[in-house]
Amino acid sequence: MEDFLPGLVGELRKCACLPYYIRENEKRYLSYKLHQPSLSWEEVITFVNIGLDRPFYTDVCQITSPNQLTVLINKYRRLPRDFIPGDLEPIDDQCSEGQMLLRHQARIAFEVMCCDARKQGIELKAISSFRSYVYQQQVYYRKWTEGMDIDQYQAERDRVSARPGHSEHQTGLTVDINDLEQTFENTVEGRWLAANSYCYGFILRYPKGKEHITGYDYEPWHFRYLGKKLSQLVYRSGLTYDEFYTRYLEILM
Ligand SMILES: [Zn+2]
Structure with missing residues (x-):
């Protein structure tokens, strides 16, 4: 700690009462703050706890409770290779393009959301939902050609696709809806989802302007089921799920 300016150390220590302050991370907090002086201390502490002071896909930890509804998957947290949720169910044909699977609770919530939307003239269809580790491997390397x-390849692909084990789709709690284009945000369906999905338990997982936190380009079509109570809290917080989880949920684990 003596390598850091005493003033900076003093400022940081004032935050030691935050529930998500981790004493072992103090040096990382200080050096991240030196590199990112415009961030608040709360942001510095949150971002370092997520792992963002190190490049994506470093110090990756394997998740031990992949069935939890609150599970956080990102570029620092990976699902076991063989993890397949036990309660996957097919989404009703009227709400999906081809056969798609979601976990029981997410499937019901998604169908209710589609049904309510339809009553308002909004047509929602799942175009991708559960994806196994092996399938995600194919998705990630789809654009790979010999000699690349x-x-x-990874630097470009990582912005838009998750490495196998790191895809939220493997949880069975995530669904891509209607269209994989950013222009989807300007459609009536995209706007309806952005404004209403949290009432049904879904959050927009990769928001615009938060790419440096999530590690993904803006995806107005990608929704994650968290249950109604939690999705409302996350929505109202204005935080990404990575930040919300780190600040309020990880400390309870
Ligand atoms: Zn997706």
């Missing part, structure tokens, strides 16, 4: 530089 792997580092360059």
